[in-house]
Amino acid sequence: MILNAQTFFMVTCSHVNDLGISNSEIGRLACAISLVIDVYGMFSTFLIFNVYLPFKDGNFVLPFYVIAVYLFMFFICRPLILVIISYTPEGRRMKDSHFLAIIVIILVLTILSLLVGQPLLVFLFAVFLPEEPLTSILNERLDLMNSSIFLPVFCAMHGFIADFNHLGKKSLIIEFIVFLSISGKFLGTVISSRLFGVPFWSAVSLGIILCSGGFLDIVMLGIFRHSGVMEPEHYTVIGIHILFCTCAFLPLVRFMYNPSRQYSTILRQGVIASAETGTLQVLACIHKEENLPGILRLLESFNPTHETPLPVIALQLIQLTGRVTQPILAPFHEIQSSAAFRSNIGRCNRIISSLLSLERRTDGAARLQHYISVSAYATMHNDICSLAHEKKTSLLILPFHVQWTADREVEHFSEAIRDVNKMVFEKAPCSAGLLVDRGDKDVTILDVEYRVAIFFIGGADDHEALAYATLFARHPSIRLTVVWLKSKMSESNTHSFDDYAVIQEFHHKLQGNERMSLQEIVVSDGAETTNAVIAFKNEIDLAVVGRYHEPGCTPLFGLTDRWCEYPELGILGDMLVTPEFNFSVLVVQEEPHKTTENDDLIDDFVM
Incomplete structure (x- = not known):
């Protein structure tokens, strides 16, 4: 019952990433709900198993050991890793020696966590580390080995523990109890979501996501089995239930929930209507600093004045490489102080400086807002379209995925950005323009x-x-x-x-x-x-x-x-x-x- 009631944040993030809805309303809501449940569950578990029960049994040493390991993790290991990361210049690759030092720190922390009976401590530690440049190098070095070797072997080992010979009439009772607990969790999610105005099929999708299991559910199942808390029959029934529910129902979310459906019924306002009424509002997407000269020239060519001001929303798009991290879509001032955004702060400040130069040249007629989107390329179009829909923009400007040098040679080509542009063209809630910039990169003023x-x-x-x-x-x-x-x-x-x-x-x-x-x-x-x-x-x-x-x-x-x-x-x-x-x-x-x-x-x- 405890395992069925628990919803792991990292499992939910993985599910919404696989479904391609990580930065949709339901994806963000699912991650937020699971994070609250996860924090509450981990805190309650920590107090019960590491404070209450040891003191009840007269073991007064274990709680202090556990607290010491947590203090060591937050006040020694994390600052040490942040110092190592700070030696990597922005946009550069991390040195192998620095990467090995971080791996050694994590291995030491893993050994200590196992000694005090805290196997999930390393997972918690990963949540408090910045994305870049760690995520890129970890994916490059370890993702193939983990995904292709360690994860299948781990799941197979837990599968071998299942004992189908112990299944009998009692298993039906266990399955009935598990079914009731999952049904209660599902209905509670759907009913409460409907009470707060969530559409029916979106609420059903949210319930399925939160009721689906994943890697951490298997880990906890194995811990309960090896500690003797769970009998072989219980282990087998619950394992089959998690496997069936996740494999059978989770793919249905793709058919029930479409984030772009909200744009199909809106009244569009394009450049034609905006040009006549003087209410043009632009959303300019920026992947990198090289996109700025062409966008600034185009914005200035609209000649914003105090009689015809031009509200501009600059949306900087940053790739999210982690699979268990919640995407970000927020104004720049709200996230610039977060540790997870530290590696991108320099680039964002340079982009803001260039945009502010346009605002100064127009004496404030070009009114700029700066938003940040940190998401995977596969779902980046959701952030672009949702922000355009929310802000009621008239024109959405996209940079082309190819950049040329002064000698007309291809300097940069990104198939991922091309896919983003295609998806935006298919789902854009307003007029969209794809800008192929081949002008002088050093000239942004139309003088x-x-x-x-x-x-x-x-x-x-x-x-x-x-x-x-x-x-x-x-x-x-x-x-x-x-x-x-x-x-x-x-x-x-x-x-x-x-x-x-x-x-x-x-x-x-x-x-x-x-x-x-x-x-x-x-x-x-x-x-x-x-x-x-x-x-x-x-x-x-x-x-x-x-x-x-x-x-x-x-x-x-x-x-x-x-x-x-x-x-x-x-x-x-x-x-x-x-x-x-x-x-x-x-x-x-x-x-x-x-x-x-x-x-x-x-x-x-x-x-």
């Missing part, structure tokens, strides 16, 4: 003429791209050109009337503005479109294009996304990031598009 071109073909995403003209027109250093790539038979296009109306509205805004121009280029296929775009390759600094276009549209006739190197940019965006062009590109999406296999079939039919 000279900045040439921008918007390539317009038609459709919702191109309408969103054209809305940027309202923003760019405010900046005195920007020269804007809208290139309308129109077909000879545009009247047959279902979107032509809407496209024509949007272009006419833009043409009306041109009156009296010498820095804005409209060029109409008639094209009959993708080859002519390519030639028309190439003509601008030395005349612009930034190109803005829509991401999605209708399959088979005339300006892209003969081009297909099946040959694209980066399909997430769309056909036209993928063409603009080839080495033939050296300007930056902003690929705009008004709302997620669900492309199907029929799109390719339409392309083949038209071709």
Whole structure:
């Protein structure tokens, strides 16, 4: 009963990581609940088994030994490891000698914990250590051995202890008691969650997560068995129950709970509506310092003033490599003093300094907030979309996963960041823009003429791209050109009337503005479109294009996304990031598009 009532924090973190919901509302709630239960359970267990029972039996020495080991862990071992970690510069790899010294400290602490009967003390110790650079090197050196050798061997050894010959009629009674205890825990979780407004299926998912067992449950089961507290029959029944419940019910959470479901029913406000009302709010995602120059240039090109202020939320994204650590999404000032964030504080301060320079240049018109997201790449899109949804942002800016040197050579390529961008495009609750920055990394101020071109073909995403003209027109250093790539038979296009109306509205805004121009280029296929775009390759600094276009549209006739190197940019965006062009590109999406296999079939039919 005690084991069924206990919910281990590290087991819950592992479950929500495996399910890919660690930074969702239910994932964070499950980890918070299990942490409270774990702390209460460990504290109660410590008092009962290490203070009350020893004093009751007349053993007055053991409690002082146990307390001495805990004091040794917190006041000697932990500060010593933090000192060793401090010798590793930010962003550098830890030295082998330092790594071995930390391993020796942990081994000494493990021996002491076993001598005083505290086998979980090392697990507790790991919770109070900073993530980096320990997590990276531990995963690199020990994860393969632990996951592939030690963990299977450990589970197999505990499996051999199970004795199915002892199962009888009494086992049914034991199973009934276990079932009642688990059912009470599940129903208590679901009912209490519903009382506080949690949706039904989310509450059921939360109950399943908290009732599922894991590695530490097996450890505790083995401890009870070896100490004689549990009989072979009890051990076997409870072991089978933990295995069955975890394997059968935990995967169902993937189907019952979808964190992005909350975005599907919201009223979206994109750049079009925001540009007209002057209520634009931007969420800029930053993976590393190299992302800043392009983002700062783009934000300044929106020309924030006191009449049209620009609220900007800078979200710095940091990879979480640990499997049993709760992700973080919080304002920077709330976590900057935490020990777990110590290794990232220098980088964050440099990013904040660069962002504050934009705020100073605009006299406070660019109102900046700095948020930190520490999560795994597989779930990072949840933090991005949830913050955009919470703050009601109009535009979400993502940095491209490829960075180039001044000589146009690939400097950095991250497939993980590419996957994050794809997931955000699929689930974004607002307009999203993917920024491919190929400008000068040392220039973030638009003090000279900045040439921008918007390539317009038609459709919702191109309408969103054209809305940027309202923003760019405010900046005195920007020269804007809208290139309308129109077909000879545009009247047959279902979107032509809407496209024509949007272009006419833009043409009306041109009156009296010498820095804005409209060029109409008639094209009959993708080859002519390519030639028309190439003509601008030395005349612009930034190109803005829509991401999605209708399959088979005339300006892209003969081009297909099946040959694209980066399909997430769309056909036209993928063409603009080839080495033939050296300007930056902003690929705009008004709302997620669900492309199907029929799109390719339409392309083949038209071709």
